[in-house]
Amino acid sequence: MEIIPTTGTLHALDLSDWGLTGSLTHFNFSNISKLKILNLRGNKFSGSIPDEIGLLHYLKVLVLSDNLFEGCIPSSIGQLRELTNLDLSRNSLTGTLPLSFSNLTQISSLSLYDNGLSGELPLHIISNWTELINLDLGNNTFSGNIPPEIGMLTELMYLNLESNNLTGLIPVEIGNMEKLQELWLSRNNLSGSIPAKIGILLNLCILDYSSNNLSGTIPPQIGNLTELRLLNLSSNNLSGTIPPEIGNLIQLDTLFLDNNNLNGEVPHSISHLSLLGILYLNSNRFSGRIPKDLGKYTPQLMYVDLSKNNFSGYGSGLVCGLSTSYIAFTTLKHTWFVIFIERVQQKLVRRYVKNT
Numbered sequence: 001m002e003i004i005p006t007t008g009t010l011h012a013l014d015l016s017d018w019g020l021t022g023s024l025t026h027f028n029f030s031n032i033s034k035l036k037i038l039n040l041r042g043n044k045f046s047g048s049i050p051d052e053i054g055l056l057h058y059l060k061v062l063v064l065s066d067n068l069f070e071g072c073i074p075s076s077i078g079q080l081r082e083l084t085n086l087d088l089s090r091n092s093l094t095g096t097l098p099l100s101f102s103n104l105t106q107i108s109s110l111s112l113y114d115n116g117l118s119g120e121l122p123l124h125i126i127s128n129w130t131e132l133i134n135l136d137l138g139n140n141t142f143s144g145n146i147p148p149e150i151g152m153l154t155e156l157m158y159l160n161l162e163s164n165n166l167t168g169l170i171p172v173e174i175g176n177m178e179k180l181q182e183l184w185l186s187r188n189n190l191s192g193s194i195p196a197k198i199g200i201l202l203n204l205c206i207l208d209y210s211s212n213n214l215s216g217t218i219p220p221q222i223g224n225l226t227e228l229r230l231l232n233l234s235s236n237n238l239s240g241t242i243p244p245e246i247g248n249l250i251q252l253d254t255l256f257l258d259n260n261n262l263n264g265e266v267p268h269s270i271s272h273l274s275l276l277g278i279l280y281l282n283s284n285r286f287s288g289r290i291p292k293d294l295g296k297y298t299p300q301l302m303y304v305d306l307s308k309n310n311f312s313g314y315g316s317g318l319v320c321g322l323s324t325s326y327i328a329f330t331t332l333k334h335t336w337f338v339i340f341i342e343r344v345q346q347k348l349v350r351r352y353v354k355n356t
Contacts, residue, residue: 012037023047031054039063054079065089075100089113102128109134120144121352127152138162151176160184171287175200199224208232223248244269252276259283272297283308
């Protein structure tokens with residue numbers, strides 16, 4: 001670390017992606033005490049994050065992501081009261097969130113993604129982060145309930161709690177975060193129903209509740225989310241029918257409702273989602289005919305799975321886009337289906353799927 005100037009007047013230090021190794025344990029942080037930006041992302045630093053990092057009282061941006069840091073997050077980071085951006089993602093950090101994090105009242109972006117952090121989400125800490133815009137705690141082992149106080153984060157635009165051990169209900173207070181654009185709660189153990197207040201989040205572009213234990217029906221209020229591009233409710237215990245209001249999601253390009261207990265007919269309104277490119281309805285209990293206009297008004301539709309249902313008529317129980325499907329069904333002269341399969345044959349399938 002001799003490459004770091006030992007001067008108290010240094011305000012920004014960016015050593016990202018330099019391939020640096022070693023530990024920060026013996027580094028003298030007092031020599032750069034006026035630092036406002038420290039970016040060490042994408043190196044191979046190992047060992048623990050030293051307590052002395054708390055000496056950087058003027059620090060606004062701290063990025064230590066994509067390294068090999070391990071051990072607990074030092075509580076001294078909570079002394080950095082000017083901090084607005086903290087990124088410790090993709091390391092091997094363990095333990096719980098330090099109680100001192102409640103002092104980070106200026107924080108606007110916090111990413112602890114892909115570590116081994118555990119414990120419950122402490123409401124007395126979260127409720128102090130009123131300036132927060134980005135919160136990424138995904139791919140850890142956090143447990144317990146999502147605290148209702150999370151609804152106090154009214155500036156939040158991005159929330160990722162996926163791939164943890166969270167339990168209990170989805171708090172209705174999430175409906176208070178009206179600026180939210182992305183909501184990732186997949187791969188937890190959440191139960192109960194989808195709150196109808198989800199329909200208040202009119203800026204939502206991505207909603208992923210997949211791989212939980214959610215039950216009940218899909219609320220019709222979901223049709224209010226006209227900016228939605230990705231909707232993933234797969235691998236739950238949802239029942240009832242697909243609400244026809246889903247046809248209001250005019251920006252939708254990816255829809256996963258597979259592996260549930262949904263039944264009834266697929267609403268014809270789904271045929272009018274002109275930007276839809278991926279549609280998975282497999283492994284449910286749908287019946288009746290596949291909407292005859294599916295494919296006719298959805299020119300982007302390239303990847304479909306309708307298998308393991310109780311459909312009748314053409315294309316019942318098939319996985320569209322496979323060559324065997326093409327052979328089996330083009331002879332049926334069902335025009336929309338022939339056009340659809342030929343389109344699949346002519347183009348490479350572009351899958352817009354994130355964290356599925």
